[in-house]
Amino acid sequence: MPSKAPIIIIIILGGAGVFSIAVPAIPVSYQESYEVSVPYDEQEPYTVQVPYQTMESKQQSLGSTSDRTLEGGYYIYWSPSISVGRDIEFSVSASDTVHLFVFTPTQYTKFTDTGAQTPNEKQLLEISSGKLGYHVSTYGTYYFVIYNPHDGFLGIGKKNVGIYSASIQAYWQEEVTKYRTETKYRTVTKYRTETHYRTLEKRVTLLDAITGSYQTK
Numbered sequence: 439m440p441s442k443a444p445i446i447i448i449i450i451l452g453g454a455g456v457f458s459i460a461v462p463a464i465p466v467s468y469q470e471s472y473e474v475s476v477p478y479d480e481q482e483p484y485t486v487q488v489p490y491q492t493m494e495s496k497q498q499s500l501g502s503t504s505d506r507t508l509e510g511g512y513y514i515y516w517s518p519s520i521s522v523g524r525d526i527e528f529s530v531s532a533s534d535t536v537h538l539f540v541f542t543p544t545q546y547t548k549f550t551d552t553g554a555q556t557p558n559e560k561q562l563l564e565i566s567s568g569k570l571g572y573h574v575s576t577y578g579t580y581y582f583v584i585y586n587p588h589d590g591f592l593g594i595g596k597k598n599v600g601i602y603s604a605s606i607q608a609y610w611q612e613e614v615t616k617y618r619t620e621t622k623y624r625t626v627t628k629y630r631t632e633t634h635y636r637t638l639e640k641r642v643t644l645l646d647a648i649t650g651s652y653q654t655k
Contacts, residue, residue, distance in 0.1 A: 463641040470638050475629045482626045487617040494614045500526075501582065502605040508536070510596035511589030515546075516582045516606055520574045524608040528562075528570040528582050533600035538562040538570045539583040546581040555585075574608075582606050 501516030508514060520526070528538055540559040541549060548554050555561065559580070562570040564587075574580070584604055590596035 463643065465639055465641050467637055467639050469635045471633055471635050474632050474634050476632050477627050477629050479625050480628050481623045483621050483623055485619050485621055488620045489615050489617055491613055492616055493611045496610050496612050498608045500606040500608055502603070503601060504603040506601050508532075508584065508586040508599045508601055510586050510598060513583050513585040514601070514604075515584070517546075517579055518582075518606070519579045520577070520608060521610075522574060522577050524574040524610050526572040526574060526580075526582075527607045527609065528572065528605075529568070529607075530565070530584055530604040531567045531602040532584075532604075533566070533602070534588065534597065535564045535566050536599055536601075537564070537583075537585040537587055538568075539581075539585065540570065540572050541581040541583060543579055543581070546583075549583070 500518040500520070503514065506514075526540070528540065530536060530538060537555070539549070539555065539561050542559060545558055549558075560570060560572045562568060584601065586597075586599045588595070588597035588599065
């Protein structure tokens with residue numbers, strides 16, 4: 439047996455009495471919107487500091503002097519301790535010729551005790567301006583000597599020399615750790631709001647069904 443729509447009874451009150459009218463309730467469908475939070479994955483960038491090794495040039499002053507007078511037959515010296523692998527630049531600028539020497543401790547002791555200029559690690563003789571280069575192959579203390587050879591004969595003809603400037607510089611390559619900035623990505627979950635729709639059903643009066651006013655109720 440077919441189903442019947444329910445009946446809505448409307449009672450009308452009038453001056454002459456009470457009237458009742460049976461109005462059928464009609465089922466209708468309509469759409470309703472609603473919001474949904476939807477998760478999604480996104481690649482998010484971020485930076486990191488990444489270490490790396492590189493060779494870097496290094497320089498160190500081991501001694502220097504300037505604007506001084508060196509008497510005939512006398513010398514000045516420096517005695518730094520130097521690591522293996524250093525390249526040394528021993529330079530001088532003077533008013534007259536001088537001798538440059540590089541001695542080990544044993545050689546230097548012999549030089550001071552006897553005046554012997556050999557043996558030595560390296561020498562540069564009779565220069566007024568120049569550089570003596572030396573590579574350090576063994577760690578230790580080295581003596582860098584500037585000697586004024588103008589001591590004359592029995593003190594006669596002895597001559598002072600002005601040292602305008604002198605210096606000892608060490609050079610080498612050294613492995614160092616540096617850092618560079620790199621961009622990486624990670625997956626993060628975010629949320630966006632989406633509008634969805636669903637179909638609903640309700641029963642309305644014939645008048646509401648005709649006018650569609652039920653959708654605003």
